[in-house]
Amino acid sequence: MLTTRFVGGAPNWLEVGSPDLEGAVDFYRGLFGWGFRSAGPEAGGYGFFQLDGRTVAAGTRTAPDQGPPSWTAYFHSGDAQATAKAVEEAHGTVLTPPVDVLGQGHTAILADRAGVPFGIWQPGQLAGLDVFEVPGSxxxxxxxxxxxxxxxxxxxxxxxxxxxxxxxxxxxxxxxxxxxxxxxxxxxxxxxxxxxxxxxxxxxxxxxxxxxxxxxxxxxxxxxxxxxxxxxxxxxxxxxxxxxxxxxxxxxxxxxxxxxxxxxxx
Known part of the structure; x- marks a missing residue:
């Protein structure tokens, strides 16, 4: 089962990339009842989908050169740099090297041997999503x-x-x-x-x-x-x-x- 008691390798974040973030917000609000809270002007439009004030996912606007609209799953890492190195050693790809996110944690976008993107999140002030396995999450x-x-x-x-x-x-x-x-x-x-x-x-x-x-x-x-x-x-x-x-x-x-x-x- 999914839980917010995050351990190494467990899912801890999820985000959708869309060319029309406002349209995506409207769709998921109508489908799941999600609200949307902006992460602030410094976050470039990034924001959080929420149910009853609890974050269930995130959303970001993407450009055509960033690939097709898609959901990206993130997994808990205790050391983003070490995980990125392990990906290279396992013949995967580091698409976006580890970076600090406004003090909230460190993230990287990686790909497995088949080229499938996924993310890692090394928690800082933000541990991860607030809820799993309830309707809308x-x-x-x-x-x-x-x-x-x-x-x-x-x-x-x-x-x-x-x-x-x-x-x-x-x-x-x-x-x-x-x-x-x-x-x-x-x-x-x-x-x-x-x-x-x-x-x-x-x-x-x-x-x-x-x-x-x-x-x-x-x-x-x-x-x-x-x-x-x-x-x-x-x-x-x-x-x-x-x-x-x-x-x-x-x-x-x-x-x-x-x-x-x-x-x-x-």
Whole structure:
């Protein structure tokens, strides 16, 4: 599960980059009820999406040369410089070297061996997001990758991630958790890009999932707001009801109405 008791390698930040930040703010306000608070004039338009005063994500305006609109997941690092060096040693790429962010912490944008961008956040005054796993907040992450073994090896070397497997009727799902935290701290999965028909022709990428109270109603609302439904709602046994969407500018994400926990046995 995701938690604000951040440990090394755990997700601790999430942001969407959009060419039209005001439009993105309107979309996510209508979809999830998020408010938006600017980080101030010195932050270049950067700001925080909030629910009841708690930060659930961030948003920034991006230029065409910064890549397509997308969500970027960040992971906890105790030493941003050391993590960036580990990325290079593991044959990844440092896209933006570590930098101090107004005394709030240090960040860097990196890429794995397949070229998929991700961020790291070394906390200073700001530890990370304020809430997870409530409706309107991040509840899961998936990496769609052409080579699961290579991705698992890379992130084990860089962030210490451990993997475990869940068997389903149509295959095996690879889950990840922070080093030494156990399977109870699973926060995401690694998915073979070629195995998902929704992702046909897609480049590898990170997909954030947001918890919702009603998947079908959220999908209908996304359509009304100009979003795209990439995968219609479907039920996954013991997981919940999911759907894949994109905002009006093309940033991809998913929503999940989690299945209730199984009753205790014995």
């Amino acid at each position: 991040l509840c899961w992450l998936e990496l769609y990758s052409p080579d699961i073994a290579a991705a698992a090896g890379f992130f084990n070397a860089v962030l210490g991630w451990e993997t475990s497997s869940v068997t389903y009727p149509d295959g095996i799902y690879t889950c990840v958790n922070p080093a030494g935290a156990g399977e109870g701290a699973m926060f995401g999965g690694l998915v073979p890009l070629a195995d998902d028909p929704t992702e046909a022709g897609s480049d590898p990428y990170w997909l954030p999932y947001f918890e919702v109270t009603d998947t079908d109603a959220t999908v209908a609302r996304a359509r009304e707001l100009g979003g795209t439904v990439r995968m219609e709602p479907m039920d996954l046994p013991d997981v919940g009801r999911i759907a894949k969407l994109a905002d009006p500018y093309g940033a991809r994400f998913a929503v999940l109405k989690s299945a209730p926990p199984a009753p205790p046995t014995g």
